[in-house]
Amino acid sequence: MPSIKYTYFDGRGLGEVNRVILAAGGIKYEDVRLHESKWSGMKPTTPMGELPLLEVDGTTICQSNSIARYIAREAGLAGKSSLEQAKVDMIMEGARSLFDKAAQIFILPEAEKAVRKKKLEEKEAPELLEYLNKLASGKGYFVGDQLTAADIALYVNYESVGSLTIALPSLDKYPNLKKVADNVKTNPGIANWLKERPVTTY
Numbered sequence: 001m002p003s004i005k006y007t008y009f010d011g012r013g014l015g016e017v018n019r020v021i022l023a024a025g026g027i028k029y030e031d032v033r034l035h036e037s038k039w040s041g042m043k044p045t046t047p048m049g050e051l052p053l054l055e056v057d058g059t060t061i062c063q064s065n066s067i068a069r070y071i072a073r074e075a076g077l078a079g080k081s082s083l084e085q086a087k088v089d090m091i092m093e094g095a096r097s098l099f100d101k102a103a104q105i106f107i108l109p110e111a112e113k114a115v116r117k118k119k120l121e122e123k124e125a126p127e128l129l130e131y132l133n134k135l136a137s138g139k140g141y142f143v144g145d146q147l148t149a150a151d152i153a154l155y156v157n158y159e160s161v162g163s164l165t166i167a168l169p170s171l172d173k174y175p176n177l178k179k180v181a182d183n184v185k186t187n188p189g190i191a192n193w194l195k196e197r198p199v200t201t202y
């Protein structure tokens with residue numbers, strides 16, 4: 001068993017998809033939640049000056065999506081073939097774009113936030129969710145007939161954006177995505193993580 005340490009701030013942000021993949025895979029790791037006050041001292045010691053970081057037996061990986069692909073492969077959640085893996089990646093990037101659009105709102109000048117938020121809530125998010133709904137199967141999986149990191153990315157990013165006080169449409173409007181979310185939440189490792197994880201929002 002390699003020694004694994006995962007470091008991020010004490011929030012969900014760009015860190016939670018990976019924590020949930022680790023939980024689904026039953027991968028043991030040290031969950032380090034860095035206080036902002038410690039970050040400036042640590043930043044120059046990291047590969048690209050950003051979190052999250054994954055350390056595996058002393059090798060440090062950064063970039064949340066690169067970490068996601070690695071741990072998804074280790075957990076058997078990356079897709080069975082090279083083509084399935086590409087499809088998993090595609091959905092992960094699409095689901096992540098929902099989070100990125102929401103996060104961008106918070107760095108806008110105050111006067112522009114409301115218009116941008118309305119556009120995301122009323123146009124961009126419903127359109128993206130509609131596309132993603134068509135890409136998921138009626139059994140609630142994006143790729144093949146079992147859980148992959150794609151399903152996890154959809155669920156976690158949707159939840160995280162909701163916690164940013166963005167009013168996303170209910171998944172009840174997207175029956176395939178609703179099943180994806182149910183499959184994710186009922187995975188035993190994930191169900192346990194959702195129950196036990198430290199209280200965090202975005």
Ligand SMILES: N[C@@H](CCC(=O)N[C@@H](CS)C(=O)NCC(=O)O)C(=O)O
Nearest residue numbers: 013014049050051052062063064065
């Ligand atoms: N593309 C990077 C972005 C990472 C990123 O923006 N991390 C933020 C936290 S969400 C960070 O480290 N902020 C502190 C800083 O840049 O000094 C990834 O996906 O990992």
